[in-house]
Amino acid sequence: MARKRESSPQNPHDVGRVMREIPERPRGTPLKDQDIREGKVSLIAWKPHLEYRWDSGVAISRFLLGLKEGKILGVRCHSCGRTVTPPRAFCEWCFRPVDEWVELKDTGTVNTFSICYVTWDMKPLEIPQIPAVIEIDGTHPRVGFLHLLGGIGEKDVEAIRRRVRVGMRVQAVWKSPAERVGAITDILYFQPLE
Amino acid sequence: MDEGVAILGVGVTPLRPISPELSQRELIFEAATKAYIDAGTEPAEIHSFISISEDFHEGTSITDEYTPDQLGAILRPVHTIAGDGLQGLAAACMLIQSGIADLVAVEGHCKTSNILNHEEVFAMALDPIYERPVGVPSHAIAALEMRRYLHETGLPEEAVAGVVVKNRRNALRNPLASYGASLTVEEVQASPLLASPLRVLHTSPYADGAVVLIVASAARARRKGRKPVWIKGIGWATETPWLAERSWGRATYTVVSAQMAYRMAGISRPRKEIHFAEVDDTYAYKELQHLQALELLTPQEATELTRGGDFEGPLPVNASGGSLGMGYCFDATALYRVAEATWQIRGEAGSHQVPGARTGVVCSWRGVPTTTGGVVVLQAD
Numbered sequence: 001m002a003r004k005r006e007s008s009p010q011n012p013h014d015v016g017r018v019m020r021e022i023p024e025r026p027r028g029t030p031l032k033d034q035d036i037r038e039g040k041v042s043l044i045a046w047k048p049h050l051e052y053r054w055d056s057g058v059a060i061s062r063f064l065l066g067l068k069e070g071k072i073l074g075v076r077c078h079s080c081g082r083t084v085t086p087p088r089a090f091c092e093w094c095f096r097p098v099d100e101w102v103e104l105k106d107t108g109t110v111n112t113f114s115i116c117y118v119t120w121d122m123k124p125l126e127i128p129q130i131p132a133v134i135e136i137d138g139t140h141p142r143v144g145f146l147h148l149l150g151g152i153g154e155k156d157v158e159a160i161r162r163r164v165r166v167g168m169r170v171q172a173v174w175k176s177p178a179e180r181v182g183a184i185t186d187i188l189y190f191q192p193l194e
Numbered sequence: 195m196d197e198g199v200a201i202l203g204v205g206v207t208p209l210r211p212i213s214p215e216l217s218q219r220e221l222i223f224e225a226a227t228k229a230y231i232d233a234g235t236e237p238a239e240i241h242s243f244i245s246i247s248e249d250f251h252e253g254t255s256i257t258d259e260y261t262p263d264q265l266g267a268i269l270r271p272v273h274t275i276a277g278d279g280l281q282g283l284a285a286a287c288m289l290i291q292s293g294i295a296d297l298v299a300v301e302g303h304c305k306t307s308n309i310l311n312h313e314e315v316f317a318m319a320l321d322p323i324y325e326r327p328v329g330v331p332s333h334a335i336a337a338l339e340m341r342r343y344l345h346e347t348g349l350p351e352e353a354v355a356g357v358v359v360k361n362r363r364n365a366l367r368n369p370l371a372s373y374g375a376s377l378t379v380e381e382v383q384a385s386p387l388l389a390s391p392l393r394v395l396h397t398s399p400y401a402d403g404a405v406v407l408i409v410a411s412a413a414r415a416r417r418k419g420r421k422p423v424w425i426k427g428i429g430w431a432t433e434t435p436w437l438a439e440r441s442w443g444r445a446t447y448t449v450v451s452a453q454m455a456y457r458m459a460g461i462s463r464p465r466k467e468i469h470f471a472e473v474d475d476t477y478a479y480k481e482l483q484h485l486q487a488l489e490l491l492t493p494q495e496a497t498e499l500t501r502g503g504d505f506e507g508p509l510p511v512n513a514s515g516g517s518l519g520m521g522y523c524f525d526a527t528a529l530y531r532v533a534e535a536t537w538q539i540r541g542e543a544g545s546h547q548v549p550g551a552r553t554g555v556v557c558s559w560r561g562v563p564t565t566t567g568g569v570v571v572l573q574a575d
Contacts, residue, residue: 044323051310052253057217089220092263095227095237 059087062101068182070174074139076100082140106172107193108134108144113164115157127155134170134190150189169193198412199287200422201572202297203233204533208370209401209521212307218252218404222264222303225404229299230266233408234418237266240408241295245274246282246302246525250315253308265299265406279528280558280568284428286409296414302526303404312400319563325437332562333397337389339442340479344391346443347493349482351391353500355382357478358395360505361512365519367546370530372401372521379500396478401521405529407536423536426553426571427461429454433565440565445480448487448557451569455555459571464489464555470538470548471509472531474559474567475516484557485511488569510548513538528558532570539574 035041056064059075063086066073075098076083077091085104090097113132117125130149135141151173153159170190180186205228207213207221216224230236245261254260258274261267275282279302286298309315316332344351359377366374377395385395415422431450434440452464461467471490475481485491490509499507514520514534517527537543538551552574559567 046322046326048318049311049314050250050253050318051314052308053310054253054308055214055217055305057220058215059220060217088263089217090223090264092266092268095266 057089059089059098063087064182064184066103067184067186068180070106070177070180070186072104072106072136072172074102074104074136074143076102082143083138084143085136085139086145102138104139105137106174106187108136108170108190110149110164110166110168110170111135111142111144112166113149115160115164128157128160130160130164132164132170132190145184147184147187148189149191151191163192197291198415199290199425200410200412200415201407201425201532201536202410202415202418202420202422203229203231203235203408204405204536205229205232206370206405206530206533207403209372209403209523209530211372211399211401211521213305213402214307218303218305218308219260219264221305221402221404222301222406225303225406226265226299226301229406229408232420233297233410234420235297235408237270237299240265240267240270240297240299242271242286242289242298243267243273244282244285244289244298244300245272246277246279246300246529247274248276248525250318251304251306251309251524261301265301267299271295277525278430278558278560278566278568279525279530279532280428280556280570281430282525283407283409283425283529283532283570284430284568286407287425287428290409290411296411298409300407300409300529301404302406302523302529304400304523304526305402306400306522306524307402316562321435325563331389333392334389335437335562336397336477337392339483340392340396340477341390342442343444343479343483347482347486349479349493349497350500351383352379353482353493353496354391354396354478355379356496356500356505357475357481358382358518361475361478361481361516361518363519364513364546365515367544368515368520369544371515371519373399373519374515375519379503392477398476398517398522401523403521403523403526403530405526405533407529407532421540422575423539424573424575426573427455427457427459428568428570429456429458430568431566435565437563443483445483445487445559445567447565447567448484448559448569451567452488452555452557455569455571459573461571465509468509468553468555468571470513470535470551470554471511471557472514472535472554473511473516473557474527474531475512475518476522476527476559476561478518480559481511481516484559484567488555488557490555510551513543513546513548515546524561528556528568531556531558532572535572539572 074085075087079094111133135144362375365371429451
């Protein structure tokens with residue numbers, strides 16, 4: 001059996017042979033993309049096709065319906081006095097149902113931000129993305145959500161760097177009512193107020 | 195267990211085919227609230243929290259991160275067991291017996307209705323190199339086991355149908371159950387074949403739900419002034435991932451788990467010492483296979499029960515209706531059955547109460563394609 005394997009030059013599973021045939025190169029990069037594409041090494045591929053449809057529940061459903069109407073909704077807990085958004089059915093601090101729904105303004109303050117120059121798979125972005133955590137006005141400190149900043153400098157990275165800062169006042173820029181579907185992306189981005 | 199570990203509180207939501215009214219977190223909040231009230235405690239008193247979850251079922255990875263809110267566990271010790279419910283319960287016992295915690299909350303949940311293509315999730319459980327490409331569905335793997343089990347035991351298929359008739363009838367008396375039905379053996383055997391010899395009605399339908407158990411040390415259990423139900427012994431085991439190497443006819447993981455749990459509980463004659471059983475019946479034949487592994491019923495006895503047309507032997511099995519009658523909720527299943535056993539031992543099982551239920555056994559299985567399961571022995575104070 002062993003001899004038969006040696007005499008089979010096309011065996012793609014013989015990693016040792018592939019390694020020997022690859023010309024000498026710096027340690028740590030023994031394989032090229034091409035080696036993999038040409039099946040010179042034994043790899044098994046699998047593409048998952050997983051599909052889910054999550055029940056959004058009492059609190060988030062109402063939040064999403066609010067977004068469709070161009071409103072940011074929050075909830076208030078009378079025990080700790082906090083107002084929070086995105087809304088939740090129960091206060092996670094007090095472990096009790098929340099007491100009251102409130103309509104919040106669509107303005108807020110930047111808690112933290114980044115200027116991101118790459119996509120998730122490291123492709124360079126022509127227009128930088130500016131993810132930010134925004135504390136929505138009328139809520140407790142450290143309440144709000146992750147969204148994007150926009151309407152700042154476009155491709156002019158220097159302009160973005162000069163303008164964006166922690167503590168900056170921002171306001172939501174919404175999709176048109178016809179385009180809104182009841183999703184967090186019904187808000188296109190937040191833009192500076194000043 | 196020497197020091198003593200007890201179930202002090204249980205909280206569940208009814209098992210339902212769909213649950214569009216509540217998000218997963220809202221469902222868990224409901225179960226947790228009930229459990230804390232039942233145990234006479236509150237989240238601030240709980241020392242450690244365990245969540246049972248499997249990322250492929252959640253559709254979110256690192257789901258532990260989403261656990262704290264609905265359990266009242268912010269800034270507290272939390273960890274996830276990506277395994278069977280009884281493995282989560284075992285983790286709670288370890289936390290308590292090692293002295294790390296006196297009160298532990300164990301949570302399991304299932305939103306199976308939110309998974310749109312179960313077969314794809316199942317495929318992810320098979321070995322990607324030598325099993326997945328063959329493209330065999332999950333029910334067919336169960337059918338392979340059922341075939342070999344019937345072959346080795348000589349059991350007629352009617353015995354398997356008898357389990358379905360019994361459990362779905364029992365479920366009619368359980369308000370938590372979703373699939374109660376009055377069926378005959380003939381009706382079960384006339385249901386379509388999924389993969390011979392496995393039929394549609396031999397398989398338990400899916401259900402959504404959430405369950406939270408409060409587990410306590412002996413000292414804490416006594417101080418609370420509630421009726422503790424003692425975890426006398428617990429065991430769990432995995433046989434092998436090799437499909438050809440496993441003992442298809444026999445639930446060897448249950449044999450090993452039962453030996454471990456029985457030894458811990460000091461049980462030497464299970465048939466005399468155990469008054470009722472809640473046994474995995476994800477597929478109807480599994481109930482009989484598990485009972486055999488638990489030394490509670492022989493295949494010959496199962497055959498005779500079926501012949502007599504009365505599927506209730508001397509030992510009440512799955513008075514709750516089992517997964518066939520309640521609905522199958524993946525790794526949360528075992529915790530639902532521990533909740534049921536707790537009510538039985540407390541005498542709080544209502545219209546499906548087993549008289550004189552002082553000692554009970556719960557037996558779990560992680561489902562196709564696993565050979566993993568657990569056994570826990572529970573006893574009255």
